[in-house]
Amino acid sequence: LADEGEYLWVGTWGGGLVKLNKATGDFIVYDKWNSPLPDNDVLAIAIDGDGNKWIGTYGGGLVKFDGVNWTVYNTSNSGLPSDLVEAIAIDGGGNKWIGTFGGLAKFDGVNWTVYKTSNSGLPDNWVEAIAIDGQGNKWIGTHYGGLAKFDGVNWTIYNTSNSGLPSDWVYAIAIDG
Numbered sequence: 001l002a003d004e005g006e007y008l009w010v011g012t013w014g015g016g017l018v019k020l021n022k023a024t025g026d027f028i029v030y031d032k033w034n035s036p037l038p039d040n041d042v043l044a045i046a047i048d049g050d051g052n053k054w055i056g057t058y059g060g061g062l063v064k065f066d067g068v069n070w071t072v073y074n075t076s077n078s079g080l081p082s083d084l085v086e087a088i089a090i091d092g093g094g095n096k097w098i099g100t101f102g103g104l105a106k107f108d109g110v111n112w113t114v115y116k117t118s119n120s121g122l123p124d125n126w127v128e129a130i131a132i133d134g135q136g137n138k139w140i141g142t143h144y145g146g147l148a149k150f151d152g153v154n155w156t157i158y159n160t161s162n163s164g165l166p167s168d169w170v171y172a173i174a175i176d177g
Helices: none
Strands: 002-004 007-011 017-021 027-030 042-047 053-057 062-065 070-073 085-090 096-100 103-107 112-115 127-132 138-142 147-150 155-158
Touching (some): 053 085, 053 096, 096 138, 103 127
Parallel strands (some): 085 127
Antiparallel strands (some): 007 017, 085 096, 103 112, 127 138, 138 147
């Protein structure tokens, strides 16, 4: 879900992307048959400061929708490490942090930086969740590696062997103000 004031954006499994008018209950469905959305399985949605919707799909990559134009980013046309996108967060500088089956990607609108177990402190390449706290720390939930905190330089890992985390499978993260 992503709240855009008047509208609520809803990602569905198999049904595409839904734009719900909260006041009237009217909705518009965007799917691979009536729009450029490449996959009907929508796993993540985030809205940037310009109102662009960033949509993560199960197999179609990352999609930017500005309300009119659609841009699809996938492994064949961008630095995205996998076309399975499970998490999206946007930091204070407008950078998109994208959690995929193949690692964590940072996209500044032009350049891609990919973090994997092989080139960073990321504990697992399957990224399930991302949240950014008030200090700009990225909190990354992984499929098998536990929870990672990335401050832009240093990685801190929390898992079942070094903390009270009860499972190394982290699906969701929310920051409590």
